Amino acid sequence: MTSYRLMMLGAPGAGKGTQAKRLAEELSIPHVSTGDMLREAKRKGTEMGKKAAEYMNAGDLVPDEVVIGIVKDRLAEEDAAGGFVLDGFPRTIPQAEALEKMGLELDRVIEVAVTDEEVVSRLSGRMSCPSCGAVYHQEASPPKEENVCDQCGHEGLIVREDDQPEAIKQRLESYHRQTAPLIDFYRDRGVLASVEGVGSMDDVTASILEKVKA
Numbered sequence: 001m002t003s004y005r006l007m008m009l010g011a012p013g014a015g016k017g018t019q020a021k022r023l024a025e026e027l028s029i030p031h032v033s034t035g036d037m038l039r040e041a042k043r044k045g046t047e048m049g050k051k052a053a054e055y056m057n058a059g060d061l062v063p064d065e066v067v068i069g070i071v072k073d074r075l076a077e078e079d080a081a082g083g084f085v086l087d088g089f090p091r092t093i094p095q096a097e098a099l100e101k102m103g104l105e106l107d108r109v110i111e112v113a114v115t116d117e118e119v120v121s122r123l124s125g126r127m128s129c130p131s132c133g134a135v136y137h138q139e140a141s142p143p144k145e146e147n148v149c150d151q152c153g154h155e156g157l158i159v160r161e162d163d164q165p166e167a168i169k170q171r172l173e174s175y176h177r178q179t180a181p182l183i184d185f186y187r188d189r190g191v192l193a194s195v196e197g198v199g200s201m202d203d204v205t206a207s208i209l210e211k212v213k214a
């Protein structure tokens with residue numbers, strides 16, 4: 001059995017979340033999104049969720065020890081034995097080193113590359129469902145019925161705090177400062193592959209699959 005221990009890297013709004021989901025389905029491995037796991041904890045109001053919320057609301061990254069803890073638990077589950085697609089982790093060099101200390105070396109890291117201008121225009125129109133977390137975009141992918149979630153029927157979509165203009169700026173800065181060095185880190189290990197995050201979703205997915213199976 002081929003092992004697919006994969007990670008998606010890219011600026012906020014690069015589309016890596018959507019692509020990670022598609023890739024996981026395509027390869028029948030779990031999609032492990034730290035953003036989803038943290039939002040779930042925040043929604044449930046757990047101790048960790050409250051702690052994470054303070055950072056997320058300010059557009060800051062959640063501290064390493066919090067994130068590493070939840071990822072470690074998740075990857076120890078049975079369904080992740082044959083591989084996984086990490087999305088949102090590792091985000092920093094210390095997180096990447098922590099992952100290697102867990103004995104989990106990645107087979108492939110896919111960078112979904114987009115420009116800062118593109119990121120700002122994509123994130124600015126983003127709306128989310130506060131109930132199930134589904135994400136829409138005013139122009140690119142509006143819900144079928146205005147202000148109603150296609151997925152769960154919830155009325156009243158919101159602009160998440162981390163999609164507000166000031167938070168977008170901060171997220172981009174955080175990304176460049178902390179995450180971009182990971183590109184060099186994984187290039188050094190010979191597992192990095194880059195894909196342009198433009199064009200249709202299907203085209204991007206196809207390019208990613210090609211790199212993963214190469």
Ligand SMILES: [Zn+2]
Pocket residue numbers: 129130131132133134149150151152153154
């Ligand atoms: Zn919903």
